[in-house]
Amino acid sequence: RMLMKMNSLVVNRGCVSMAARLLSSKRFASSIAPAIEANAFGSTEYGSRRMVTLIPGDGIGPELTSSVQKLFGWLKVPVDFEVVDFHGNDENASERIHDAINSLKRNGVGLKGILSTPKGRATRRSLNMELRTNLDLFCNVIECKSPPGLVTRHKNVDMVVIRQNTEAEYSGLEHEISPGVVESLKVISRDESLRIAKFAFDYAVLNGRSKVTAVHKANIMKQGDGLFLQCCKEVSQLYPDIVFEGMIVDNTSMQLVSNPQQFDVLVTPNLYGNIVANIGAGLVGGSGVVPGSNFSKKIALFEPGARQVDKDIAGQNVANPIGMIKASALMLRHIGLDSYAKAIEDGVSAVLKGNVLTRDLGGSASTYDVTEEVMAQIVSQNK
Numbered sequence: 001r002m003l004m005k006m007n008s009l010v011v012n013r014g015c016v017s018m019a020a021r022l023l024s025s026k027r028f029a030s031s032i033a034p035a036i037e038a039n040a041f042g043s044t045e046y047g048s049r050r051m052v053t054l055i056p057g058d059g060i061g062p063e064l065t066s067s068v069q070k071l072f073g074w075l076k077v078p079v080d081f082e083v084v085d086f087h088g089n090d091e092n093a094s095e096r097i098h099d100a101i102n103s104l105k106r107n108g109v110g111l112k113g114i115l116s117t118p119k120g121r122a123t124r125r126s127l128n129m130e131l132r133t134n135l136d137l138f139c140n141v142i143e144c145k146s147p148p149g150l151v152t153r154h155k156n157v158d159m160v161v162i163r164q165n166t167e168a169e170y171s172g173l174e175h176e177i178s179p180g181v182v183e184s185l186k187v188i189s190r191d192e193s194l195r196i197a198k199f200a201f202d203y204a205v206l207n208g209r210s211k212v213t214a215v216h217k218a219n220i221m222k223q224g225d226g227l228f229l230q231c232c233k234e235v236s237q238l239y240p241d242i243v244f245e246g247m248i249v250d251n252t253s254m255q256l257v258s259n260p261q262q263f264d265v266l267v268t269p270n271l272y273g274n275i276v277a278n279i280g281a282g283l284v285g286g287s288g289v290v291p292g293s294n295f296s297k298k299i300a301l302f303e304p305g306a307r308q309v310d311k312d313i314a315g316q317n318v319a320n321p322i323g324m325i326k327a328s329a330l331m332l333r334h335i336g337l338d339s340y341a342k343a344i345e346d347g348v349s350a351v352l353k354g355n356v357l358t359r360d361l362g363g364s365a366s367t368y369d370v371t372e373e374v375m376a377q378i379v380s381q382n383k
Helices: 061-075 093-107 127-134 190-206 224-236 249-258 270-283 322-334 338-352 367-381
Strands: 008-010 017-019 050-055 079-083 109-112 139-145 158-164 174-178 181-184 211-216 243-248 265-268 291-295 300-304
Touching: 050 061, 050 093, 061 109, 061 322, 061 338, 061 367, 079 093, 093 109, 093 127, 109 322, 139 190, 139 270, 158 190, 158 270, 190 211, 190 224, 190 265, 211 224, 211 249, 211 270, 224 243, 243 249, 249 270, 265 270, 291 322, 300 322, 322 338, 322 367, 338 367
Parallel strands: 050 079, 050 109, 109 300, 158 265, 211 243, 211 265
Antiparallel strands: 008 017, 139 158, 139 291, 174 181, 291 300
């Protein structure tokens, strides 16, 4: 029989800290069996449950979020999902996105797959950007860390990309000024640059990291990227114990693939963050293993870090669910359910050291197989 004692839980937003005891000693069901016999990880504060917005998204998103739902149900996680299901090519997608926005405003936290934006529809803004701008999700955090036991070209990569999420090239401000000539505006503001820089340095301090690298192209875009870099320099003066450096984005890309261990925290404008984060994902196993999170002052939204829709493999039960499962564990930590998060993280870590892997990691397992194996490893580690 397994007996676990819950970790001390720090409730989100600095609310009351509490310790919960395991209410009963129950055996985990077999990983292949349908469920745990009882809630082995206790409950949230005062026995309450937490409502979380779930947006399955497009491509492989529904399969990945289904894996999380299955895992949460099996673990008896005290979370209820408010599902807002629509797709980027739906005729009413622009209206449905507001249902998602309202749900996230109510719940304050969400988990999502990636929404696609149909090509050739210049009048439709990216639905993902609609979420970020309407909810002021100004910060995107992507964790790129080498999983122990997984064979990759580089070892001991451990870096975090902190990406400005709402402006620059993604502002969507472009127009045809004359036939065959398109002007696309890159908007960088002092306020947003200072805010993302402050977030990056605070993140470094709170997570025991020692260096922040500002990625830019200020040698060419002297005003826009120059402003971003200057703001990062100004903020760095407030953190004398954190090493600060600026690095041009093309050199950053080369350094990432040649010596990624030199990086710790990277803070970037919007487009560069997308590029750097996808390189980082490739260094540690690919888009299927990297989690991501987005933050405003009041809302947190979790998703796969590399933001790949992968329509070409959708519905085939071959997508790697690890990145989405990791994102769900980050979400659980955010809302104070640390013991559930740790169980999932330990299970994922054990899976990545084994042979039950999807084809993107050199294996032949299905999405379903990997999800079942995570449950099996949780059982194995808590006997």
